[in-house]
Structures are given as C-alpha cells and as structure tokens.
Amino acid sequence: xxxxxxWLAIAPPTIVAVVGLVVLVADxxxxxxxxxxxxxxxxxxxxxxxxxxxxxxxxxxxTFCLTGGGTHACSYTADRxxxxxxxxxxxxxxxxxxxxxxxxxxxxxxxxxxxxxxxxLSSAAGxxxxxxxxxxxxxxxxxxxxxxxxxxxxxxxxxxxRSSEAALKFFLSSVTATAVSLMGVSFVYAATGTLHLTEIAxxxxxxxxADGQLHTLAQTGVALTLVGFAFKVAAVPFHFWVPDTYxxxxxxxxxxxxxxxxxxxxxxxxxxxVVAFPSYADVWGPVLAVLAALTMTAGNVAALRQRSTRAxxxxxxxxxxxxxxxxxxxVPIAAAGYADNEAAAEKAVGSTVAYALMYAAxxxxxxxxxxxxxxxxxxxxxxxxxxxxARNPLAALVxxxxxxxxxxxxxxxxxLFAKVTVFSAAVDAGLGWLAVVMAVxxxxxxxxxxxxxxxxxxxxEGEPVAHRAPAPLTAAIALTVALGIALSGAPQLVLRFSDTxxx
Numbered sequence: 001x002x003x004x005x006x007w008l009a010i011a012p013p014t015i016v017a018v019v020g021l022v023v024l025v026a027d028x029x030x031x032x033x034x035x036x037x038x039x040x041x042x043x044x045x046x047x048x049x050x051x052x053x054x055x056x057x058x059x060x061x062x063t064f065c066l067t068g069g070g071t072h073a074c075s076y077t078a079d080r081x082x083x084x085x086x087x088x089x090x091x092x093x094x095x096x097x098x099x100x101x102x103x104x105x106x107x108x109x110x111x112x113x114x115x116x117x118x119x120x121l122s123s124a125a126g127x128x129x130x131x132x133x134x135x136x137x138x139x140x141x142x143x144x145x146x147x148x149x150x151x152x153x154x155x156x157x158x159x160x161x162r163s164s165e166a167a168l169k170f171f172l173s174s175v176t177a178t179a180v181s182l183m184g185v186s187f188v189y190a191a192t193g194t195l196h197l198t199e200i201a202x203x204x205x206x207x208x209x210a211d212g213q214l215h216t217l218a219q220t221g222v223a224l225t226l227v228g229f230a231f232k233v234a235a236v237p238f239h240f241w242v243p244d245t246y247x248x249x250x251x252x253x254x255x256x257x258x259x260x261x262x263x264x265x266x267x268x269x270x271x272x273x274v275v276a277f278p279s280y281a282d283v284w285g286p287v288l289a290v291l292a293a294l295t296m297t298a299g300n301v302a303a304l305r306q307r308s309t310r311a312x313x314x315x316x317x318x319x320x321x322x323x324x325x326x327x328x329x330x331v332p333i334a335a336a337g338y339a340d341n342e343a344a345a346e347k348a349v350g351s352t353v354a355y356a357l358m359y360a361a362x363x364x365x366x367x368x369x370x371x372x373x374x375x376x377x378x379x380x381x382x383x384x385x386x387x388x389x390a391r392n393p394l395a396a397l398v399x400x401x402x403x404x405x406x407x408x409x410x411x412x413x414x415x416l417f418a419k420v421t422v423f424s425a426a427v428d429a430g431l432g433w434l435a436v437v438m439a440v441x442x443x444x445x446x447x448x449x450x451x452x453x454x455x456x457x458x459x460x461e462g463e464p465v466a467h468r469a470p471a472p473l474t475a476a477i478a479l480t481v482a483l484g485i486a487l488s489g490a491p492q493l494v495l496r497f498s499d500t501x502x503x
Contacts, residue, residue, distance in 0.1 A: 006063035009078045011052040012086050013128040016093075019045025020121030027114025035113035039101040039472075042117045046094040046124065053083050053090075062134075066196075073196035075135045084353055085131035085267050088360050092260040093124035095364045098476035099252035099371055105470065106375060110157050111250060119149040119156070120256070127260050131267045135195040136185045136276070139268055140178070143232070146264045147174050150257060154249040166248025173231060173241040181228025187221025188276075190214075197276040205279045222280045225272055226287065232265030235330060236294040239323050243302075246319035247312045251374055254315060255367035258322045259360045266329055266356060270349055274336050278345070285337020292334050293437045296327025300444045308382035308455070314370055315380055317448065318363070321406065324445060325359055331422050331438060335429035344428070351425040358418040358487065362405040365480030369399040372469050372477070382452060387460025395469075396456040398481050405484055407449035408442060413488035 007014070022045075023038050030037060062074035097120065104113050126145025133139040151174065155167025189195055191214040192203040204218055231238040246254040273284050303320035306313050332351035339345035370380060372395055377384035389396035405412030408419040419442060426435040469477070 006061055006076075008055060009061040009063050010076060010132075012049045012090065013125045013132075015049040015052055016045060016090070016121055016128055017125040019048075020118050020125060023121060024114060024118040027118070030114075036101065036105070038113055038117050039097065039104065042121055043094060043097045043101075045121065046090055046097060049128065050087065050090045050094065053086060056083055064138075073135070073194075073199050075138045075196070076132045077134050078132055081353070082132045084357070085263060086128050088263050088357055089124065089127040089131075089260050092256065092263070092360050092364060093120065093127070095368070095476050095479060096120065096252050096256040096260070098472040098479075099255060099364075099368055100250075101472040102375070102470040103250055103252050103371065107157070107250075110159065112156070112158075116153065116156060119153050123147075123149040123153070123256075124260065127264045130264050131271075133271065134197050134275075136188065136197070136200075136272075137195050139197075139271060140181060140185060143181075143264065143268055144178060146261070147178075147232075150253070150261060153253045153256075154245055157250060160248070162248040163250075164248075166245045169241045170245045173238070177228045177231030177238070179228075180224050180231070184221045184224030184226070184228060187217050187224065189221075191218035191221060197271060200276045201278055204277065219280065219283060222277050222283055223287075225277075226269075226284055229265060229269045229272065230291060233262060233269060233330070234265075234295075234323055234326050235291045236298045236323075236327075239295065239298065239326075242323055243316050243319040246322075247315050251315070251367060251371045251380075254319070255364055255371075258318070258367065259364055262322065262326060262329070263356055263360065266326075266333070266352060270333060270352065273333060274345055274349055281337040281339075285334055288330055288334035288337065289431055289434050292327050292330035293434055294327070295330060296324050296438065296441045299324030299327060300441045300448075304444060304448050306382065306448070311379045311381060313380075313382045314373075314385065317382060317452070318366060318370065321445070321448075322363065324441065325363075325406070327441070328419070328422050328438065329355055329359070331431075331434060332425040334434070335425040335431060338429040338431065348425045348429065351421045355418040355422050358405070358414045361480055361483045361487065362402045362412070362415065365477065365484060366399060366402040366406070368473065368477045368480060369395055369402070372473060375468075382455065385452065386455050386458050388456045390460045395477075398477060400453045400456055401481065401484060403449045403453045405488070407446050409446070409450075411488060412484070414484065414491050417491040 019042065023041055027038060056078050060079040062077045064076045065074035104111050104116060123146050126142050130139065130142035130146060133142050151167055151171045154170050155164050157163040188200060192200050194200055194203065234242045277284060299320050303317050303324060306317045329352050332348040336345040336348040339348055373384060374380045401412060405415035408415040423435055423438060426438065
C-alpha cells in the first residue's frame with residue numbers, strides 16, 4: 001500500500017520542475033528582446049525551492065512508503081543529509097543561473113534562452129531529488145534526470161564543433177556508466193528481491209546471501225553499481241571526459257558540472273555504499289581507497305602540466321583541479337568502509353559533505369571570475385590573468401582568495417579545515433598510506449594554485465583591458481566571496497554537518 005504524498009517533503013524538487021515547465025511555456029510568448037525575464041523567473045524559482053527547505057528542518061519526513069506485511073520502506077526521505085545536499089544543489093544551481101544570464105546575453109543567439117533555462121532547471125530538479133531517494137529505482141531515475149539535460153546543455157551552442165564534440169564525449173561516457181549501474185542494480189535486485197536501500201542492507205546480511213549461492217551475484221552487483229557511479233564522479237580511470245567537456249561547454253555549465261554534477265555523483269555513491277551495501281564494506285572500502293589515491297594524483301599531476309599559453313588552459317586547469325578534488329572527496333567514503341560502527345561511518349561521510357560544501361562555494365567563485373575574464377579574453381588562457389590586479393584589483397583579490405581556499409592556505413581557512421577533516425577521516429580509519437598520498441597531492445596542488453595566484457599580481461603585458469561585470473555576474477561573485485569569507489571566519493558552520501543523520 002502506498003501512502004498519500006507528503007507535498008511539503010517533496011516541495012524543493014517539485015518547485016524547480018514546475019518552474020522549468022513554466023519557463024518552457026513562457027518562452028513561446030516572450031519576444032527575443034525580453035528573454036532575460038526567463039532567467040529572472042528561473043532565479044526566483046530556485047530561490048523559492050531553497051526557501052522550501054526551511055519548514056523541513058524540524059523533523060525527518062518520508063513519503064511514497066510501502067506498509068503492510070511487516071515492512072515499512074520509503075522511497076523518499078527528507079532527513080538532515082537530504083536537506084544539506086539539496087541546499088548545496090539548489091545554491092549551486094542558483095549561482096549557475098546568475099552566471100548564465102550574462103553568458104546568454106553575450107552569446108548573440110548562439111544559445112537559445114528558453115531551452116537553456118528549461119534544461120538547467122530540469123537537471124537541477126533531478127539533482128535535488130537524488131539525495132532524498134531511498135530506493136535504487138528512484139536513485140537511478142533521479143541520476144538520469146540530472147544527467148540527460150546536462151548533455152544537451154554542453155552541446156547547446158549552435159555551430160560550435162568543440163561544444164558538439166564535448167557533448168558527445170560526455171554522453172557516451174555517461175550512458176556507459178548508466179548501463180553498468182543498471183546491470184549492477186539488476187543483479188542486486190535478483191539477489192535480494194527488493195530495491196529499497198534499507199531492506200537491501202538487511203537482506204545482504206542474511207544467511208541466504210552471505211553464505212549461499214547468491215553471494216557471488218550480490219557481490220558482482222555491488223561492484224558493477226560502484227563502477228557506474230565512479231563514472232559520474234569522474235574517478236580515475238573514468239575521468240577522461242572531464243577536460244574536453246568543461247572546455248566545450250558554456251562556462252556556467254562547466255561550473256554547474258564541477259559542483260552540482262559532482263555532488264550528485266558523490267551523494268549517490270554514499271547512499272549505495274554506506275546505506276545499501278554496508279555488509280560489503282570489505283569490497284568497496286579498499287576499492288574506493290585506491291580510486292581516491294589514483295584520482296587525486298592523476299588530477300593534480302595533469303593540472304600541474306597545463307601550459308599557461310594554451311587556449312582555454314584556465315578552464316582546463318580548473319577541470320583537472322576538480323578531478324583532484326574528487327579524489328579528496330572519495331577519501332572519507334573509503335574510510336567509512338573501514339569504520340567499526342555506524343557512528344564512525346557517519347562521521348566519515350560527514351567529512352565528505354563538509355568538504356563538498358566548501359568546494360562548491362569556492363569553485364563556483366573561481367568559475368565566476370573566469371567568466372568575467374572570459375568576456376574580454378575569449379581564449380581564457382592562464383596567461384591572460386597576468387596583471388589582473390592592475391586591471392581589476394577586486395577580481396584579482398577575489399580569485400586569489402578562491403585559489404588559496406582550494407589550496408588550503410590562509411586566508412582560505414575553510415579550505416584548510418576541510419582538508420584537515422578529510423585527512424583525519426583517513427587517519428582514524430587506519431588508512432595511513434592514503435593520508436600520506438593525500439598530503440603529497442596537497443603539496444603538488446600548492447604549486448599550480450600558487451603559480452596562478454602569483455600571476456595575478458605580476459606586471460601586465462600590453463595595455464590593460466577593463467573587465468566590466470554585469471549585475472548578475474557581480475552578484476554571483478559577491479555571493480561566493482561572502483560565503484567563502486563567512487565560512488573561513490566560522491568554519492564550524494560547515495564542520496557541524498559531520499552529523500548527517502543517515503543512520
């Protein structure tokens with residue numbers, strides 16, 4: 001029997017989806033000169049969805065539940081973990097929308113506004129649904145609703161071969177990931193007879209699977225499901241699509257993928273490992289630890305090798321940096337596989353959530369400044385940022401702050417605290433070797449972050465070119481820097497999320 005729908009619980013993703021449909025219909029009646037109104041409707045809708053989280057803070061709520069027969073399993077749960085990730089997703093989508101308004105204005109009709117806003121809101125609705133999903137069917141559907149519009153967003157620019165190539169590469173890799181995930185889900189369902197995460201966790205510990213003939217089937221299903229999500233989070237060796245996709249996509253879409261897309265992948269990975277497959281921690285724990293080491297190393301080494309004079313090298317460096325950051329985000333999830341009890345596993349997962357919140361704020365800020373510079377320097381090379389302080393002192397200081405946050409250096413205190421939290425999770429789990437690998441990679445990353453930062457304050461080459469920032473872009477930069485400064489002054493605001501409420 002299915003319960004009645006709790007509309008308050010599902011309000012955040014529902015509002016975003018409804019606003020997306022409103023924008024799609026409104027596009028038919030809005031003239032070409034007034035397309036900016038669609039952007040403001042989207043921003044208002046995302047803000048309203050964020051405000052819809054407030055009534056859910058008091059208590060956990062669940063809906064779409066099965067009752068009877070001695071079972072009570074729900075497909076949608078709005079708990080603390082859900083609300084934190086939804087806040088990250090909706091906040092990231094809101095900042096992306098602000099970045100997009102100036103990009104669409106400058107695109108000279110290369111980007112169709114109505115389709116762009118509809119696709120962005122559709123993807124954000126799926127991303128907001130995913131952290132609340134508590135069965136594998138809803139989880140996969142939410143993952144695809146978040147991913148499919150993103151393919152179109154990457155390739156939406158008319159007549160751009162790089163954009164089309166990036167979209168195709170992104171599409172093929174993601175479809176492969178989905179196919180592998182679905183095969184893994186089908187194996188898990190065949191072994192357990194259920195799709196609800198909590199019931200899967202219970203049945204995987206039963207004697208029929210733990211010691212019976214279904215053990216191999218269940219183990220294979222767990223492994224294939226993890227492989228599929230490794231594609232989504234851009235873990236090595238499934239990261240090859242990232243740099244070309246970021247370069248080919250409109251810059252706000254690249255920012256969206258680096259933050260919201262990554263949050264979606266890691267949220268799904270947390271749910272399937274810690275909630276659904278805790279009895280197979282001896283399988284996914286070591287695998288994720290190795291993937292974390294490989295991912296952070298490959299990302300940072302590739303970022304280190306970027307030539308500052310190469311076209312789009314600034315975006316490529318941010319892309320490879322995001323791969324390295326994905327390795328850091330994997331560390332606490334791997335540590336959860338070595339935890340002795342639920343409290344330790346929850347603390348480890350909370351470290352990933354805290355790091356993701358820090359990363360979202362500062363990385364979106366870095367992309368916002370890149371969008372500002374890209375309005376004048378179309379090739380967006382790292383060398384184009386030389387002497388930015390002489391042309392736009394405020395933008396240079398802001399970008400320097402974001403880069404120092406990503407490096408984990410003062411005054412970017414929040415970046416330092418987040419890295420210490422992840423490092424502590426590895427040490428507490430007995431993963432000393434992984435902590436050493438992370439420390440080495442942090443040092444490697446310091447070089448290219450500081451090299452870019454130093455370039456901002458060197459003498460400019462040629463005549464300075466002014467960088468005028470439209471109001472929405474200015475608002476995006478202001479919001480991210482205000483958030484970064486606030487969190488650096490009070491890092492406990494993020495670190496308090498170590499209690500995720502998943503258990």
